[in-house]
Amino acid sequence: MENLEIKGESGVYFIPEVKLDASTGNCEISGESYLEDTDEFYNNIINWLETYIKEVNSALVFNFKLTYFNTSSSRSILNVLRVLKKYQDDGGDVTVNWYYPEDDESIAEEAEDYMKDTGLEIQMFEFEPED
Amino acid sequence: MSEEKRDFNFFEYHTQIAQDSILLSYKGPLTDILLSELSYDIRQKLHKDKKAGKKVFSIFMELSQNVLFYSKEMNRFGNYDKVGTLMILDNDEEYELVTGNLIYKKDVPRLLQKCEKINSMDRDTLREYKRMLRSGPSHEESKGAGIGLVQTALTSGNKLTMRIRELDSDYAFYVLFVKVKKIK
Secondary structure: OOOEEEOOEEOOOEEOEEEEOOOOOEEEEEEEEEOOOHHHHHHHHHHHHHHHHHHOOOOEEEEEEEEEEOHHHHHHHHHHHHHHHHHHHOOOOEEEEEEEEOOOHHHHHHHHHHHHHHOOOEEEEEEOOOO | OOHHHHEOOHHHHHHOOOHHHEEEEEEEEEOHHHHHHHHHHHHHHOOOOHHHHHHHHHHHHHHHHHHHHHOOOEOOOOOOOEEEEEEEEEOOOEEEEEEEEEEEHHHHHHHHHHHHHHHHOOHHHHHHHHHHHHHOOOOOOOOOOOOHHHHHHHHHOOOEEEEEEEOOOOEEEEEEEEEEEOOO
16 A cells, blocks of 8 residues: 655645655644645545555554644544544554643643544653754 | 624624734635635734644645635636635733634524533533534534534633624624634
8 A cells, every 4th residue: 555645745734744654654744734625635535544544454554743723724624533433443453642832721722622533542741843 | 682792893803803813814815725815824923832733734724614604695707706804913911813704594593502512502502512513413504513613612621702783684694703813
């Protein structure tokens, strides 16, 4: 199965850096997320996950390391987490790590909210973003 | 609904703002490119107060997208761009974001109600409300998650202020004020 890699870019929109590794099950979304077509972008990721779940069926470690995302992205991230929760409910080995910029309570709170929404256990870590 | 809320004179308000407190002031056609330039400027200008600066940036992104999406005023030429007003003021103790745009008069009660609802909630309730909205089906009407205003209230940590002026039988002008305390 192919990896999915998207280069992070900052212009009129902010495209997060995405690295989904089919051989290790290690996944990461980092940077900033503010997109022209949020659904399309995240559906791409969800499709990859669903394929991985179906074809590879191994452990998944999903790391979120975003320093900014708009409310549209926040809805899409919830959709990603729902896919992960479903996999976990079906017996999949799922770990979700949420890295939030130090001093950013909003982003930290998002993880708490996501935990309530999905029932997923999300490990939270503070990090110092590069400027 | 209080009369005072429905008879706001934005033009008068605008002329009364101290010039040197204006960080950003724009009235005109809005495009994604313009918003990106403005948001970049904001990040630069507020670089020193990282925490408040980030809040202002994040709120600006949500509110400006709202104006771009919901404004009922558009140019009748070119790309038929939506028209709106975006301002950011530096009021010593706080930053204040102000947005203004045309809306349909029939939407006034719903908007006033939404604002009152958000303002009536404490933080925990607001977070719960956001979760509920976000989990629900996405509305055709809103390109975003429909939670921009709720997130704005959460990020700012303050009440929202809304002022409206009914213009004619079909339209009204809608102004939103959001304050973000400076963190020194």
